[in-house]
Amino acid sequence: MIQHWHNKRATVMGLGRFGGGVGVTRWLATGGARVTVTDLKPAERLKASVEEIEGLDVTLRLGGHDERDFHQADLIVASPAVPDDSPFLQTARSAGVPVTTEINLFVERCPARCVGVTGSIGKSTITAMVGHVLRETMSDGRVWVGGNIGRSLLEDLPDITAVDIVVLELSSFQLQHTPAVRWSPHVAVITNITPNHLDRHGTFAAYLAAKLNIVRFQDRGRDVLVIEDADELKHHFGLAVGDLAGVWRYGLDDDTPIARMDCASANDRADRRLRWPDVDLAVPGRHNRQNAAAALTVVNTFGVFPDEAVAALSTFEGLPHRLQRVAVHDGVAYYNDSKSTTPEAAITAMNAIDSPLLVILGGYDKGIDLASAARVAAERTRFAACLGQTGPTLKRAVRAAGGEADVFDDLAAAVAACRRRAQAGDAVLLSPGCASWDMFEDYRARGEAFKRLVGGVGRLNG
Numbered sequence: 001m002i003q004h005w006h007n008k009r010a011t012v013m014g015l016g017r018f019g020g021g022v023g024v025t026r027w028l029a030t031g032g033a034r035v036t037v038t039d040l041k042p043a044e045r046l047k048a049s050v051e052e053i054e055g056l057d058v059t060l061r062l063g064g065h066d067e068r069d070f071h072q073a074d075l076i077v078a079s080p081a082v083p084d085d086s087p088f089l090q091t092a093r094s095a096g097v098p099v100t101t102e103i104n105l106f107v108e109r110c111p112a113r114c115v116g117v118t119g120s121i122g123k124s125t126i127t128a129m130v131g132h133v134l135r136e137t138m139s140d141g142r143v144w145v146g147g148n149i150g151r152s153l154l155e156d157l158p159d160i161t162a163v164d165i166v167v168l169e170l171s172s173f174q175l176q177h178t179p180a181v182r183w184s185p186h187v188a189v190i191t192n193i194t195p196n197h198l199d200r201h202g203t204f205a206a207y208l209a210a211k212l213n214i215v216r217f218q219d220r221g222r223d224v225l226v227i228e229d230a231d232e233l234k235h236h237f238g239l240a241v242g243d244l245a246g247v248w249r250y251g252l253d254d255d256t257p258i259a260r261m262d263c264a265s266a267n268d269r270a271d272r273r274l275r276w277p278d279v280d281l282a283v284p285g286r287h288n289r290q291n292a293a294a295a296l297t298v299v300n301t302f303g304v305f306p307d308e309a310v311a312a313l314s315t316f317e318g319l320p321h322r323l324q325r326v327a328v329h330d331g332v333a334y335y336n337d338s339k340s341t342t343p344e345a346a347i348t349a350m351n352a353i354d355s356p357l358l359v360i361l362g363g364y365d366k367g368i369d370l371a372s373a374a375r376v377a378a379e380r381t382r383f384a385a386c387l388g389q390t391g392p393t394l395k396r397a398v399r400a401a402g403g404e405a406d407v408f409d410d411l412a413a414a415v416a417a418c419r420r421r422a423q424a425g426d427a428v429l430l431s432p433g434c435a436s437w438d439m440f441e442d443y444r445a446r447g448e449a450f451k452r453l454v455g456g457v458g459r460l461n462g
Contacts, residue, residue: 023152
């Protein structure tokens with residue numbers, strides 16, 4: 001891989017509406033590379049990202065790709081969203097042009113210890129929790145949080161040192177490419193694995209294989225795996241991680257976060273169990289106590305004392321679009337959980353709220369079975385407002401399970417319908433269980449639209 005960028009031709013494939021390619025573009029350009037940024041979206045849809053690279057000597061190729069930018073380059077940096085079988089990437093490889101990703105460029109050069117967090121749900125919250133606790137408790141070094149959670153750390157490399165800790169959220173798309181640099185983090189966290197992104201990976205086995213890369217290159221004598229103590233994970237990962245030096249399995253005993261180390265002998269088993277009985281969280285739901293168990297287990301591997309960790313975690317306020325209470329009108333609370341893009345995430349959210357519930361479900365069809373989310377909606381909610389490509393399927397499934405549901409053309413109509421049915425003491429929950437791409441740019445746009453709608457809910461009379 002190229003180490004010095006002066007006058008090298010680099011093509012960044014995918015700028016992204018929310019700036020996914022901005023960090024690597026800035027890093028390459030300031031390093032002297034001749035950068036071309038190409039994206040299928042036109043400039044008007046990428047305005048915010050384009051503004052972030054104004055003043056740099058880069059060529060913009062927006063609204064489509066040009067093959068010349070791939071076979072005449074010295075390096076291609078592909079967005080994780082770009083499928084590996086893209087014909088443009090095939091053009092580059094056929095021409096002998098190396099293809100990499102932003103995360104691979106970073107981890108190849110990062111001198112700090114790394115925590116990597118992956119899973120189907122919970123990885124963003126656990127990443128943020130770990131970063132928050134370490135920042136509150138570390139006396140030496142700095143803590144950096146990035147990866148899929150939304151921030152490139154490439155430009156921070158000159159300031160990152162060996163005594164620092166980097167916490168990275170890692171998606172299956174990012175992990176699909178890390179074997180190219182033979183990298184796994186010092187502490188790997190696996191929250192859970194359920195079918196997701198099958199439209200991209202094709203099969204659950206392929207999705208699972210991508211996730212497994214997080215431990216594939218760990219140092220067996222030094223590195224640590226922190227994994228949810230669940231039967232399905234033991235089945236999927238038991239053989240792969242059985243010879244790691246440190247495997248911590250986390251979970252809950254009632255509502256108390258706990259963890260245990262695998263392979264502890266009878267003599268030292270008591271020393272290999274952890275328990276945090278006094279955890280008080282500002283974020284709701286049993287699943288967030290499960291997330292807390294993961295975060296507490298991770299920071300324990302860095303020597304953070306339990307009482308300090310618990311005190312720090314009590315000040316964690318959560319992340320946008322993840323069970324975020326955004327309004328209360330006429331005694332009805334409105335929760336934005338737009339980040340919920342899997343059936344399991346929707347089920348978790350529905351079970352997290354104790355109030356009588358109305359839910360907004362549905363969106364882009366990723367080819368995932370939604371029957372489980374429909375059953376929980378029928379059991380747990382008074383009404384399900386169903387949207388998007390999956391709306392009709394969800395409506396039929398909820399009704400078949402004995403629940404009340406209907407399909408709506410857009411989010412505004414769904415919010416209005418929930419408002420008409422809601423009573424004081426109820427909660428209205430946006431937790432779609434599906435991606436947003438059929439109606440919105442991404443989950444952020446969907447969540448912001450929901451916040452605007454419920455902010456003016458008194459005027460909705462749909």
